[in-house]
Amino acid sequence: MAISSVASTVALIGNPNTGKSTLFGELVGSPQRVGNYPGVTVEKKIGRTIHDGHSYNVIDLPGLYSLSPHSRDEMVAVDLLLGRYDNTPAVDMVVCVLDACNLDRNLYLLSQILELGLPTIVALNKLDVAEGLGLRLDVEELARRVGVPVVCTQANRGRGTEQLKAVLGQSLGRQAAPPRGLFPKAFEEEVALLEEYFTEQKKTVSLTSRSPHWLVERLLLDTSGYLKDALFPKSENPGLDDLLAAARDRLAEAKCRVPKIETTSRYAWSHTVLEDVLHRPDRYRTTMSDRIDHVLTHRVWGTGIFAVLMLTVFQSVFNGARPIMAMVEYGSGAVGQFIESHMAEGAMRSLLVDGVVGGVGAVVGFLPQILILFMFIAILEDCGYMSRAAFLMDRLMSSVGLSGRSFIPMLSSFACAVPGIMATRVISNDRDRLTTILVAPLMTCSARLPIYTLLIAAFIPAVGEHSFLGGWLNLQGLTLAGLYLLGIITAVMAALVFKKTILRGEPSPFLLELPDYKWPSPSTVLYRVLERCWEFVCCAGTIVLLVSILIWAAAYYPHDRETVEGPYLPRMQAIENELAQPSLDQSQLERLEQEQAALERKIQAAYQHQSILGRLGRMIEPVVEPLGWDWRIGCAVIASFSAREVVVATLGVIYNLGGDLDPGSDKGRSQLTEKLRQAKWDGTQQPVFNIPVALSIMVFYALCAQCVATLAVIKAETGSWRWPVFSFCYMTTLAYIGAFVTYHIGMMIGG
Amino acid sequence: MVDFVPLNQLVSGQPAEISDVKGEPGHVHRLHEFGLRCGTRIQMFRPGNPCIIRMAGSKVCVRMNNSLQVLVKPISVGN
Numbered sequence: 092m093a094i095s096s097v098a099s100t101v102a103l104i105g106n107p108n109t110g111k112s113t114l115f116g117e118l119v120g121s122p123q124r125v126g127n128y129p130g131v132t133v134e135k136k137i138g139r140t141i142h143d144g145h146s147y148n149v150i151d152l153p154g155l156y157s158l159s160p161h162s163r164d165e166m167v168a169v170d171l172l173l174g175r176y177d178n179t180p181a182v183d184m185v186v187c188v189l190d191a192c193n194l195d196r197n198l199y200l201l202s203q204i205l206e207l208g209l210p211t212i213v214a215l216n217k218l219d220v221a222e223g224l225g226l227r228l229d230v231e232e233l234a235r236r237v238g239v240p241v242v243c244t245q246a247n248r249g250r251g252t253e254q255l256k257a258v259l260g261q262s263l264g265r266q267a268a269p270p271r272g273l274f275p276k277a278f279e280e281e282v283a284l285l286e287e288y289f290t291e292q293k294k295t296v297s298l299t300s301r302s303p304h305w306l307v308e309r310l311l312l313d314t315s316g317y318l319k320d321a322l323f324p325k326s327e328n329p330g331l332d333d334l335l336a337a338a339r340d341r342l343a344e345a346k347c348r349v350p351k352i353e354t355t356s357r358y359a360w361s362h363t364v365l366e367d368v369l370h371r372p373d374r375y376r377t378t379m380s381d382r383i384d385h386v387l388t389h390r391v392w393g394t395g396i397f398a399v400l401m402l403t404v405f406q407s408v409f410n411g412a413r414p415i416m417a418m419v420e421y422g423s424g425a426v427g428q429f430i431e432s433h434m435a436e437g438a439m440r441s442l443l444v445d446g447v448v449g450g451v452g453a454v455v456g457f458l459p460q461i462l463i464l465f466m467f468i469a470i471l472e473d474c475g476y477m478s479r480a481a482f483l484m485d486r487l488m489s490s491v492g493l494s495g496r497s498f499i500p501m502l503s504s505f506a507c508a509v510p511g512i513m514a515t516r517v518i519s520n521d522r523d524r525l526t527t528i529l530v531a532p533l534m535t536c537s538a539r540l541p542i543y544t545l546l547i548a549a550f551i552p553a554v555g556e557h558s559f560l561g562g563w564l565n566l567q568g569l570t571l572a573g574l575y576l577l578g579i580i581t582a583v584m585a586a587l588v589f590k591k592t593i594l595r596g597e598p599s600p601f602l603l604e605l606p607d608y609k610w611p612s613p614s615t616v617l618y619r620v621l622e623r624c625w626e627f628v629c630c631a632g633t634i635v636l637l638v639s640i641l642i643w644a645a646a647y648y649p650h651d652r653e654t655v656e657g658p659y660l661p662r663m664q665a666i667e668n669e670l671a672q673p674s675l676d677q678s679q680l681e682r683l684e685q686e687q688a689a690l691e692r693k694i695q696a697a698y699q700h701q702s703i704l705g706r707l708g709r710m711i712e713p714v715v716e717p718l719g720w721d722w723r724i725g726c727a728v729i730a731s732f733s734a735r736e737v738v739v740a741t742l743g744v745i746y747n748l749g750g751d752l753d754p755g756s757d758k759g760r761s762q763l764t765e766k767l768r769q770a771k772w773d774g775t776q777q778p779v780f781n782i783p784v785a786l787s788i789m790v791f792y793a794l795c796a797q798c799v800a801t802l803a804v805i806k807a808e809t810g811s812w813r814w815p816v817f818s819f820c821y822m823t824t825l826a827y828i829g830a831f832v833t834y835h836i837g838m839m840i841g842g
Numbered sequence: 843m844v845d846f847v848p849l850n851q852l853v854s855g856q857p858a859e860i861s862d863v864k865g866e867p868g869h870v871h872r873l874h875e876f877g878l879r880c881g882t883r884i885q886m887f888r889p890g891n892p893c894i895i896r897m898a899g900s901k902v903c904v905r906m907n908n909s910l911q912v913l914v915k916p917i918s919v920g921n
Contacts, residue, residue, distance in 0.1 A: 157875040192899025196877035224899050354874035388888050482903045485892045600869045601892060601905035602876050
């Protein structure tokens with residue numbers, strides 16, 4: 092059969108938890124294009140289906156309760172229905188998915204859609220569940236009253252999709268009739284007046300193409316003014332604001348107060364439609380979900396189960412990821428070595444090995460953790476548990492001005508802030524979401540552990556009189572716990588401050604539907620996990636790569652061979668000559684090779700000293716000196732801007748240990764520990780490191796924003812550079828103050 | 843006779859009818875759109891703040907605060 096080349100665009104729209112996404116999956120299989128709408132992180136999913144020789148592009152819109160644009164999701168839906176996205180075709184047809192269990196509210200949205208006048212089909216989903224609850228529904232009569240075709244579907248079993256496709260073909264080009272007499276006369280008169288104004292002003296160009304009546308009605312109803320500002324900017328329409336205000340005043344006098352008139356009128360319509368069509372039982376039957384919820388939302392049992400569940404997730408993230416992370420590390424090391432053995436020494440090789448492979452490899456090394464974490468989140472989300480977790484944690488989170496939805500992002504940030512920040516998309520309130528994004532990086536992520544373990548092992552006494560609880564807890568463990576606690580307390584304080592200052596606003600109502608429990612669908616889980624991981628890889632592939640190269644260049648250039656290697660050359664030459672002599676015995680050979688290695692390390696350190704990074708480090712020495720740091724620690728801090736864990740390797744290079752030191756191995760770590768203990772201030776015999784200095788470095792890393800991946804993801808999620816810059820500034824300031832206070836208090840007590 | 847009580851005073855399992863939603867107009871509108879409006883019949887599932895209520899065929903978690911109050915009229919069981 093010939094397939095028509097012209098595809099029709101179908102928008103799939105409905106309340107959250109109606110089974111809309113499942114229906115989308117049944118209609119189109121897997122989506123062909125997934126991305127974000129420009130400027131907002133609202134997922135855009137488009138798939139294609141062919142029926143009877145005609146092809147349809149199906150767009151899955153985010154779940155929403157209303158078309159009055161308040162949240163990001165609603166704005167996207169309205170913009171899409173009005174054809175305001177250049178790269179997305181105009182919508183030819185709407186499929187409105189209704190949940191049979193909750194028709195009153197679902198019809199509210201349907202009445203808004205019908206008014207658009209586009210060809211509309213109703214997919215009545217979950218009828219089986221509704222009947223299980225004891226509801227009875229006359230579907231034929233319902234279809235007659237709403238005036239558009241109604242198709243019963245059972246998306247989770249794939250039932251009804253074929254009929255739906257057939258009806259798509261029949262409904263093409265058949266405009267839906269708006270519900271008659273929806274609004275009172277006084278309101279319709281005001282709409283007519285406004286329409287006249289637009290005709291007179293010849294502002295109809297953007298209106299005529301698509302639902303002008305609907306648009307005017309929305310302008311009058313939406314006090315938020317999103318559409319008005321987007322379509323009719325104040326500068327071009329000076330009188331519009333006053334006109335709308337006057338119309339609303341007149342409506343208030345006529346007992347049609349905006350916005351209440353909208354809910355009153357639409358629910359009245361919904362009521363009329365459902366009268367004698369829907370029979371509700373006196374008491375809803377207790378379902379399996381209710382029985383599960385009796386336990387899982389219980390204050391004691393529920394919270395206990397939640398805690399155990401989260402512990403399990405964390406254990407799996409850390410233990411499960413370890414072997415894969417080791418593989419990634421081994422892999423990037425092997426790639427680096429392969430390049431080293433196949434390229435001549437020089438800037439290009441160093442760039443590839445140290446800059447590209449090393450920098451991006453360090454970040455991609457966190458991919459396994461992110462993958463496992465997202466797998467758990469996707470499973471918990473898909474089976475319906477996530478909203479219960481939000482309910483349980485809401486009491487705790489509301490005490491810092493956030494809602495229960497912020498809990499999972501914060502918790503995820505203990506593994507890595509990147510998935511944590513990506514998980515904030517479920518937070519519908521923009522201020523809450525931004526606050527969560529800003530404080531999530533303060534949680535102690537796993538990239539902070541290498542520097543913590545190194546410095547704690549080197550400088551915090553482990554044994555002796557410093558143990559508590561019969562040796563179970565020692566000072567080292569307490570220090571680590573203290574650093575975790577520092578992150579949490581600072582995050583709580585910061586959240587409180589943000590909610591009282593820059594992100595101040597009325598606390599918005601916390602409303603959350605608890606969907607019925609179901610078995611998670613493997614394809615949905617797999618799809619979500621892969622998608623998030625891909626986003627992370629893309630992020631690491633662009634910004635992280637760029638910054639890694641910049642930092643590599645700062646550490647490499649100017650690479651002046653003569654001045655750096657000059658002083659060491661005669662001795663190097665002499666060693667090589669001696670090594671070439673055949674009469675050497677074993678001990679002489681070893682001694683010479685050791686000296687050669689020591690010289691090479693000195694050369695490497697000298698390169699570091701005269702590199703841009705080294706100069707920067709010395710330049711900022713006056714700034715970091717109050718923290719008890721020498722210029723080398725300053726260097727390490729600058730170099731670890733791309734990722735915190737880099738600091739350990741940089742300290743290794745800077746304190747003359749060679750870059751190939753493996754801080755992961757016990758031997759490498761103890762060597763580094765030894766070197767750090769011996770480090771002296773330039774030109775003196777005063778040791779650089781003592782307990783207050785080690786503590787001040789750790790406090791700095793607990794609070795700083797040294798992670799390009801996090802900053803990049805903040806940029807991606809907020810859509811502007813303002814917030815990553817703000818994050819970096821406020822966290823660095825906090826880190827500096829924290830380190831300063833720690834050092835000085837430490838010195839006062841006993842440095 | 844006490845007709846209206848705040849939503850969070852209902853005990854577990856108690857049915858009620860919403861009689862008023864008070865607060866900032868924008869938030870009230872949000873609740874109305876969500877279906878929590880005058881005349882809606884609900885049943886308390888898990889009291890407290892936030893609480894879980896049953897509304898039509900679904901369960902909903904709601905948190906009240908100083909700027910938002912839902913008043914309900916309890917329906918005595920057996921009516």
